[in-house]
Every structure is written in structure tokens, then in C-alpha cells.
Amino acid sequence: MARIGVFVCWCGSNIAGTVDVKKVAEEVSKLPYVVYSTDYKYMCSDPGQNMIKEAIKEHRLTGVVVSACSPRMHEVTFRRTVQEEGVNPYMMEMANIREHCSWVHDDMEEATEKAIELVRMAVAKAVELEPMEKIEVPVTKRALVIGGGIAGIQAALDIADGGVEVILVEKSPSIGGKMSQLDETFPTLDCSQCILTPKMVDAAQHPNIKIYSYAELEELDGFIGNFQARIRQKARSVDMELCNGCGDCWNKCPQKKIPSEFEAGMSDRAAIYVPFPQAIPNTPVIDRENCIYFQSGKCGVCAKICPTGAISYDQSDEFITEEVGAVVVATGYDLFNTDVIGEYGYGEIPDVISGLQFERLSSASGPTEGKIVRPSDGKKPEEVAFICCVGSRDDKYGRPYCSRICCMYTAKHAILLHHKSHGSQAYVFYIDVRAGGKGYEEFLRRATEEEGAIYMRGRVSRLYRDNGKVVVKGADTLSGAQIELHCDMVVLANGITASPGAEELARKLSISYDEYGFYSEAHPKLRPVETNTAGIYLAGCCQAPKDIPDSVSQASAAASKVLALFSGDFLTREPNIAEVNPFTCTGCFTCREVCPYDAIDEEEVTVHIDGKKVTRTIARVNLGKCQGCGICCAVCRSNAINLKGTKDLQIFRQIKAFTGSEKEKSDEPVGSKK
Amino acid sequence: MKYSYYPGCSMHSTAAEFESSFRFVAGVLGMELTEVEDWFCCGATPAHITDPLLGLALPTQNLLQARPTGLDVATTCAACYNRLKTANRVALEKPKKREALAQILGEEYKGEIPVRHILDIFVNDVGVDNIQRNVLFPLNGLRVASYYGCLLTRPPEVADFDDVENPVTMDKIVEALGGVALEWPFKTECCGASFSLSRSDIVGRLAGEIMRYAKQAGAECIAVACPLCQSNLDLRQKEASEYEGVEFNMPILYITQLMAVAYGGGGKDVGLGKAIVNAESVVHRVFGHRGSERVER
Numbered sequence: 001m002a003r004i005g006v007f008v009c010w011c012g013s014n015i016a017g018t019v020d021v022k023k024v025a026e027e028v029s030k031l032p033y034v035v036y037s038t039d040y041k042y043m044c045s046d047p048g049q050n051m052i053k054e055a056i057k058e059h060r061l062t063g064v065v066v067s068a069c070s071p072r073m074h075e076v077t078f079r080r081t082v083q084e085e086g087v088n089p090y091m092m093e094m095a096n097i098r099e100h101c102s103w104v105h106d107d108m109e110e111a112t113e114k115a116i117e118l119v120r121m122a123v124a125k126a127v128e129l130e131p132m133e134k135i136e137v138p139v140t141k142r143a144l145v146i147g148g149g150i151a152g153i154q155a156a157l158d159i160a161d162g163g164v165e166v167i168l169v170e171k172s173p174s175i176g177g178k179m180s181q182l183d184e185t186f187p188t189l190d191c192s193q194c195i196l197t198p199k200m201v202d203a204a205q206h207p208n209i210k211i212y213s214y215a216e217l218e219e220l221d222g223f224i225g226n227f228q229a230r231i232r233q234k235a236r237s238v239d240m241e242l243c244n245g246c247g248d249c250w251n252k253c254p255q256k257k258i259p260s261e262f263e264a265g266m267s268d269r270a271a272i273y274v275p276f277p278q279a280i281p282n283t284p285v286i287d288r289e290n291c292i293y294f295q296s297g298k299c300g301v302c303a304k305i306c307p308t309g310a311i312s313y314d315q316s317d318e319f320i321t322e323e324v325g326a327v328v329v330a331t332g333y334d335l336f337n338t339d340v341i342g343e344y345g346y347g348e349i350p351d352v353i354s355g356l357q358f359e360r361l362s363s364a365s366g367p368t369e370g371k372i373v374r375p376s377d378g379k380k381p382e383e384v385a386f387i388c389c390v391g392s393r394d395d396k397y398g399r400p401y402c403s404r405i406c407c408m409y410t411a412k413h414a415i416l417l418h419h420k421s422h423g424s425q426a427y428v429f430y431i432d433v434r435a436g437g438k439g440y441e442e443f444l445r446r447a448t449e450e451e452g453a454i455y456m457r458g459r460v461s462r463l464y465r466d467n468g469k470v471v472v473k474g475a476d477t478l479s480g481a482q483i484e485l486h487c488d489m490v491v492l493a494n495g496i497t498a499s500p501g502a503e504e505l506a507r508k509l510s511i512s513y514d515e516y517g518f519y520s521e522a523h524p525k526l527r528p529v530e531t532n533t534a535g536i537y538l539a540g541c542c543q544a545p546k547d548i549p550d551s552v553s554q555a556s557a558a559a560s561k562v563l564a565l566f567s568g569d570f571l572t573r574e575p576n577i578a579e580v581n582p583f584t585c586t587g588c589f590t591c592r593e594v595c596p597y598d599a600i601d602e603e604e605v606t607v608h609i610d611g612k613k614v615t616r617t618i619a620r621v622n623l624g625k626c627q628g629c630g631i632c633c634a635v636c637r638s639n640a641i642n643l644k645g646t647k648d649l650q651i652f653r654q655i656k657a658f659t660g661s662e663k664e665k666s667d668e669p670v671g672s673k674k
Numbered sequence: 675m676k677y678s679y680y681p682g683c684s685m686h687s688t689a690a691e692f693e694s695s696f697r698f699v700a701g702v703l704g705m706e707l708t709e710v711e712d713w714f715c716c717g718a719t720p721a722h723i724t725d726p727l728l729g730l731a732l733p734t735q736n737l738l739q740a741r742p743t744g745l746d747v748a749t750t751c752a753a754c755y756n757r758l759k760t761a762n763r764v765a766l767e768k769p770k771k772r773e774a775l776a777q778i779l780g781e782e783y784k785g786e787i788p789v790r791h792i793l794d795i796f797v798n799d800v801g802v803d804n805i806q807r808n809v810l811f812p813l814n815g816l817r818v819a820s821y822y823g824c825l826l827t828r829p830p831e832v833a834d835f836d837d838v839e840n841p842v843t844m845d846k847i848v849e850a851l852g853g854v855a856l857e858w859p860f861k862t863e864c865c866g867a868s869f870s871l872s873r874s875d876i877v878g879r880l881a882g883e884i885m886r887y888a889k890q891a892g893a894e895c896i897a898v899a900c901p902l903c904q905s906n907l908d909l910r911q912k913e914a915s916e917y918e919g920v921e922f923n924m925p926i927l928y929i930t931q932l933m934a935v936a937y938g939g940g941g942k943d944v945g946l947g948k949a950i951v952n953a954e955s956v957v958h959r960v961f962g963h964r965g966s967e968r969v970e971r
Contacts (some may be wrong), residue, residue, distance in 0.1 A: 466890070
């Protein structure tokens with residue numbers, strides 16, 4: 001026979017100001033199975049918790065209902081309280097009479113009535129509660145980091161420094177990501193390469209880090225603590241053991257007219273190449289699409305010239321499976337494709353360039369060795385226009401969001417122009433300038449006050465060529481004037497978009513993404529680096545546009561989550577997940593179709609029916625993967641799946657307690673089994 | 675290919691050569707046109723300035739009159755196209771206005787009749803291949819700047835058959851006829867529209883800039899698909915030339931006139947005689963002197 005104690009909290013005046021707590025305690029004391037009820041000012045305080053403990057002892061309570069705030073607030077607190085007194089923690093049920101009642105109502109009489117209803121429902125459920133034990137899952141203490149940009153490198157280094165092995169997978173031939181292409185970085189004008197390259201070297205030399213470059217995640221199986229990652233090592237066509245990075249091959253390669261990805265198309269590379277001199281690993285790859293040998297069977301110059309015989313044309317893609325316990329996704333971003341903006345003529349007008357192309361022009365390691373010149377004729381640009389918000393904050397292109405980096409990199413570009421191209425004038429067209437980071441506003445003021453950039457608030461409506469110049473037509477909305485500038489060069493501040501293939505990867509990982517292809521964090525404020533899939537974390541721009549400091553911070557945060565996960569030998573998980581009744585499950589597997597977490601496995605069971613042994617395949621819930629969402633319970637035709645802690649019976653009792661007639665409520669016990 | 679055809683007022687007056695050349699071209703391309711029964715003015719600019727509801731009632735009533743045929747409504751004039759498309763959009767998306775219009779017109783219109791500009795029909799229904807196949811006299815590399823003006827592509831949510839800032843349908847037709855479609859920046863700049871009468875100085879300036887860039891791109895003529903654009907660039911070319919200080923002498927032809935020439939249309943079909951700036955010279959330079967009779971196919 002269940003013996004329930006009810007504890008009604010005042011929460012100071014939060015509840016007691018609107019709800020007659022004394023009346024609630026008195027009314028619910030009349031309910032079946034309730035053997036004790038009381039009220040107190042702060043149930044969560046030490047004296048409050050002691051009241052519960054005392055009552056458990058004195059009244060031999062089997063279950064406890066705390067009628068107070070939201071379970072999100074104090075469920076853990078009160079579960080611990082009852083546990084300390086020897087009651088199973090899952091025998092405690094909360095009735096939320098604060099957020100769901102006192103905070104949203106004014107009328108005391110009605111609010112009190114509602115509070116009584118809420119507690120009555122909680123009691124009805126409490127009678128049907130069952131003891132549960134936490135789930136323990138073993139952990140593989142290795143992490144997979146996907147993406148070798150600054151976020152991935154930082155996450156990998158932090159995890160590795162914590163003594164955990166890391167598998168770092170990068171799809172391009174070298175780690176380094178977009179940051180390796182940048183010139184100097186805002187707001188301190190640190191040289192990007194100078195601060196990134198040491199980290200790349202650290203990652204490569206770290207005993208706990210294993211890098212797969214030119215590789216992609218093919219498939220991820222398993223669940224938190226126990227993932228199996230299948231990695232496709234794309235064929236490099238170069239033996240990494242034999243190659244010493246001498247460079248003879250790319251110097252002698254006859255196919256040298258391929259626009260370099262690293263130089264943002266500002267110069268060419270060979271068909272066999274390392275993306276940039278500081279690449280890690282410093283082993284070239286053959287771009288088979290553009291290689292003469294692979295396309296026509298003739299050539300083979302690189303194989304002939306290679307002093308170590310490292311060229312291997314018959315290499316094929318290899319697949320490696322790595323066991324890992326956690327995954328950090330750091331796949332970065334792509335720049336908004338400005339081809340779609342007809343009025344800016346990007347691609348048609350040679351002197352209209354992207355923000356990244358300006359970085360390469362300005363970089364000392366770039367195609368012009370840091371000399372800022374016009375792509376069309378190599379002359380010094382006297383007047384340069386910078387256009388902000390290209391593909392950001394623009395509904396027309398389905399990008400209403402702010403890309404967060406462009407205001408600052410444009411200010412930086414204006415400063416770099418002033419530094420490197422003396423006498424050149426920068427004009428910046430902006431909507432608003434967003435300079436919210438540490439030192440950013442000061443940096444912006446430096447651009448306008450010390451470095452002479454002229455800022456004009458307004459959009460540019462059209463760019464076109466006229467006598468070797470680019471005509472910029474726009475508006476200065478502050479003065480109301482129409483502007484027509486004849487510039488030598490125009491730099492578009494491309495916004496950030498999700499990286500290509502982001503959605504496909506999300507499906508492989510079973511993580512969710514937003515309408516723009518950015519991965520969704522579990523909670524926008526309080527769980528910013530976790531995904532809704534346990535054991536998978538986010539870092540950098542794959543989650544949302546952000547700058548380098550924020551990417552690095554998020555990477556370290558993700559690393560700390562991984563290290564915390566690996567701090568014990570087992571993972572402890574809450575037991576309120578789905579459970580299959582093996583006797584009624586028909587094995588239709590509709591549950592598997594709807595499960596967002598891939599948490600339904602198969603199981604062979606042998607049952608005796610009419611004295612005969614029958615072997616059937618039925619569903620089994622994977623303890624590691626199930627997140628307790630309950631979709632499977634809703635679709636199960638034979639009602640064989642139930643969510644522990646909110647089983648059908650428990651919910652029906654609540655509904656009955658709420659909707660049943662007065663007579664039923666008072667005369668019949670609500671619970672039937674005890 | 676059957677269409678309900680809404681000519682609009684200009685086609686029977688200032689743009690008669692647009693009408694004659696279009697009808698000839700439509701015949702060659704196998705388009706069957708049924709003129710909208712008892713059609714009247716779409717309201718153009720004056721109606722919606724007088725009263726927004728009047729500006730919607732006029733095109734809506736015209737569409738109601740086109741409804742019995744069950745055919746797409748084809749229109750040549752950019753302003754008519756814009757007004758008819760706007761009426762459709764309102765009928766589809768603004769239930770309150772739809773009701774108000776039903777009260778006035780005595781019949782409810784739900785926006786069910788597709789309204790198509792002939793450029794859209796040429797490129798997407800007839801197809802560039804068919805346009806090319808019917809050419810008897812290729813344009814022989816005539817350098818044509820296609821000028822679209824404002825209303826063919828704007829606002830983009832109303833007119834939605836081409837890129838709003840860099841439209842290309844007319845260019846595709848020019849290429850199919852054997853001409854050279856020029857890349858130039860003023861394809862969609864405003865010509866000054868109805869300021870032609872009240873502020874001809876503004877039209878002179880705007881038309882002057884358009885012509886300057888067409889000339890800079892090397893254009894031998896400008897192709898248009900809007901009666902008002904044609905009129906402003908042609909009729910106000912004197913003012914434009916004065917503004918720019920250059921004698922442009924730039925023939926302004928409807929795209930259908932170029933098509934009619936290439937398809938062997940007779941003098942009355944092509945209607946070059948109506949232009950202020952002599953357009954005969956372009957045709958003569960490309961084709962030599964040819965009789966004014968239609969060429970039998």
C-alpha cells in the first residue's frame with residue numbers, strides 16, 4: 001500500500017502570495033494514499049529538506065510529492081533528499097504550482113483551486129511510480145574531432161592535453177582551415193599565420209593526436225561513449241612515409257593552371273600540390289580531376305622526378321574504423337557566394353573581389369607578396385570601396401542573420417589598405433557597424449579616426465565598369481544624398497554560410513541543424529556546445545557565425561565537455577528512457593522509423609506460446625542512445641513501448657485524477673494496484 | 675501554343691509597330707492569339723495614383739474578361755504586365771482586397787489566370803531553339819544592347835521570370851537571331867518613364883546615361899520590350915544627346931522588330947518607319963536593301 005507525503009512550498013511570497021498554501025495542504029491530505037501533508041516557507045532550504053526526511057521516517061512514506069516550483073529547478077534537489085532517507089529517488093514527483101500557477105494567475109481562490117488540482121494529479125501519478133536505477137554505460141576514452149580549422153585544432157589540443165587520445169579528421173590536404181588564409185587579424189593585427197602555425201605544429205607533434213588529412217567521416221555508428229567512426233582516407237596518390245616534401249614534383253608538374261583554392265583563385269597551383277608552404281602534413285596530393293596522367297594516361301613527370309619514389313598512382317581510397325567515445329564537430333563555414341547578386345557583377349568585373357581575396361592580396365605570403373594591387377592591371381588602387389553585409393542581413397537571399405565578422409574584417413581591411421598602400425583612400429558602405437567584442441569598438445575608431453577610412457551608411461545598388469574604373473552607385477542615408485564613386489577596386493564583405501555538405505554530415509551524425517544549415521546546440525544559452533545527440537559537441541562556425549576568439553573559446557568549452565565525459569570509467573545516465581515489453585512487441589519496428597536518435601536495436605527472443613518455443617525478432621532500446629523523447633511510445637501499435645517515469649498508466653492516472661467526477665475522486669482510490 | 679492576348683492601349687497607338695511585329699512573329703512561331711473580349715485600359719500609372727483600388731479593379735476586370743478562354747494571358751507592354759501581375763498577386767494574397775474588388779466588380783477573382791510577358795513566353799514556351807530555327811536572315815553579328823527598364827523585372831516578387839538585376843531573356847533571343855548580346859551595366863536603370871511629359875529634362879539625363887553606356891559597350895542599336903522605354907529613348911534622344919554632348923544616333927527597336935526582320939517580315943510587319951531615330955539604317959547595314967514584301971516561307 002502506497003504511503004504518500006505531500007509537501008507544499010510557499011516559495012516566500014512567490015507561491016503563497018497567490019495560492020492559499022495552507023488550504024492546499026489541508027485539501028490534499030484528504031486524498032487516498034496521502035498519509036501526511038504539510039507546508040513550509042522554503043521547501044528547498046535545509047530545514048525544508050529536513051522536514052521531508054523526518055516525515056519519511058515518521059510516517060514510513062513510500063513516495064513523496066513536492067508541490068513547489070518547476071522540476072527543471074529543483075527535481076534533482078528533492079530526489080537527493082528522499083534518497084538520503086533511503087527512498088528510491090524516482091519515487092519523488094513534483095507538482096509545479098509556481099510557474100504553472102501562482103506566477104500566471106491573480107485570483108487567489110481560482111489559483112488555489114488549480115494548485116489543488118495539480119497536486120491531486122501529482123499524487124495520482126506518485127502512487128503508480130516505480131523505483132528506477134541509473135544506467136551505467138562503459139566509455140571509450142578517445143575523441144574524434146571533425147574539421148582541422150582553428151576550432152578543431154584547439155579542441156584537439158585541449159582534449160589531448162587532458163591525456164585523452166584524439167583522432168583529428170580534415171577533408172582538405174592540410175589542417176589550418178580558413179584562418180590560414182587570413183592576413184592580419186582584428187583587433188590586434190596579429191599575423192594570422194604566425195599565431196596559427198605553432199598550433200598546427202603542436203597538433204601534428206602531440207603524442208595524443210592522430211591526424212587524418214585529406215579524409216572524411218563516412219559513417220558514425222554507436223552511441224555516447226561507444227561510437228565507431230568509419231573514416232574515408234582519400235587517395236593522396238603520394239606515399240606519406242616515403243615523401244620528404246622536397247617540392248620537385250610540384251615544381252616540375254606541367255599542369256600549373258589550376259586556380260588555387262588557398263589563394264582564393266588569385267593565383268594558380270599545379271595538379272600535384274601542397275595548399276601552402278606551412279601545410280601540415282607537408283605531403284602533396286594529386287588533384288586527379290586536373291592531373292594529365294589521370295585524365296589521359298600520359299605524363300607521369302612527378303613519378304619520374306621524385307627522388308624517393310613516393311608517387312603512387314594506383315593508390316585508392318582506404319577505410320579506417322576508429323573507436324571513440326565522443327565527437328567534436330568543427331567543420332567551419334563557407335563564404336556567401338556573391339555570384340547570385342547580379343547588380344554587383346562579381347566574376348564579371350575583375351576589380352570587384354571578395355573579402356577573402358583581399359586577405360590574400362594583403363598577405364605577405366600571398367600572390368603579390370602583400371602588395372595591394374588591382375587584379376585587372378596590377379596597378380595600385382587609389383580609391384577602394386568596401387561593401388558590408390553582402391549576403392548578410394538580407395532576406396532577399398534568405399540570409400536574415402548577421403555574419404558577425406564582416407564589420408570587423410572590413411575595418412581591418414581599411415586599416416591594412418592604409419598601411420600597405422600609402423595614400424589610398426578607403427570608403428566603407430555599411431548598414432550598422434557591429435563592434436561588440438573586446439577591443440572592437442576601439443579598433444573601429446582607429447580605422448575611422450586614425451587611419452582615415454570614410455564610412456557611409458547605406459547600401460550599394462549597383463557596380464559597373466566605366467573607363468577602367470568601377471562605378472559604385474549607392475546612398476548615404478545619413479545625409480540623404482545619392483552617391484556615385486569612381487573607384488579602382490571594390491571589396492565585398494561576404495557573409496558566412498554553412499559549409500557545403502553540412503546537412504549531409506548532420507544526417508550521418510544524427511544531429512539537427514537550422515534552416516540555414518548551421519548545427520543546432522542543445523540550448524541556446526545554457527548548453528551552447530552540446531548537441532541534442534549525447535556525446536556529440538560543437539565548436540566554431542559550424543554552429544553559427546563567429547570570429548576567431550569565440551571559435552577558440554567554444555572549442556575549449558567542447559574539449560572540457562569531452563574531458564568531463566571521460567572522467568569516469570562509466571557514464572551515468574538518467575533512467576527515464578523507453579522500455580520494450582518483450583511479450584507484446586510484435587517486431588514491426590515502426591519505432592525504428594520514427595526514432596530521431598537511431599536508438600532502436602533488434603533482439604532475438606524465445607518465448608513459450610502454448611507450450612511451443614517461438615523465436616521472434618523484437619525491438620530493444622539502446623540504453624546509450626535513447627534520449628527519452630517518447631515518439632516511439634506514441635506510434636507503437638501494440639502499445640509495447642513505454643517511457644519509464646511517464647508510463648501510460650502513470651499519465652492516465654493523472655488524467656483521471658483531473659477529469660474524473662467528484663464522486664470518483666473522493667470515494668475511490670485512484671491507484672488500483674496497491 | 676494558345677494564348678489570350680491583352681494588347682493594352684499603347685499597342686494600338688504609339689507602339690503600333692510593337693503590335694504588328696509581335697503579331698507577325700507570333701504567327702511564325704505558331705502562337706495562336708485570342709484577343710481579350712472587349713478589353714480596356716489596365717490603368718497604368720494614373721489609376722493607382724488616383725485610387726489604389728481603382729488601380730486594381732481595372733486589371734482585375736480585364737482578367738475576368740479573359741477568364742472564359744481558360745488560357746494564359748500574354749501581354750507585350752511592361753506596364754500592363756506589371757498591373758495584371760499585381761492584380762493576380764493581390765487576388766492570391768490579400769483576401770480583404772479580393773472581397774472589396776468582388777463587391778465592385780460583382781464577381782470574385784482568385785488570381786487563377788497566369789499572366790505572362792511575351793519575353794517569358796518566347797524563351798520558356800517557344801524556346802530558344804525554336805526562335806533560332808525560324809531565322810531566315812540572321813542578324814550577322816549586329817551588336818545589340820538589351821534594355822529591360824524597370825517594370826519587366828521589378829518588383830521581383832511580382833515579376834518573376836528573370837533575374838531582377840541582371841535579366842538575360844532578351845539577350846538570349848538576340849543571340850538566337852544571330853546578333854551579339856552585349857554585357858552592359860544599365861539594363862535595368864530607369865528611363866524616366868512618364869516624366870517624359872512633365873520633366874523632360876530628367877528623362878533627357880536618364881536616357882542620356884543609358885545611351886552613353888550602350889554606346890560604350892559598342893551597341894549598334896538598343897532592343898526594348900516596353901512602349902514607354904522605346905518612346906523615351908527614341909523621342910527624347912535629342913534631349914539625351916544635348917545632355918551628354920554627343921550625337922548618339924542610336925536606333926531603338928522593339929525586340930519583336932528584330933525578330934520580324936530576321937524572320938523575313940514585310941515593311942508593314944516590322945514597322946521601322948515609325949521611329950524618330952532612323953532605324954532603317956541598321957537593317958540596311960545588316961541585310962542590304964530588301965523589298966517591303968513579306969518573304970514567303
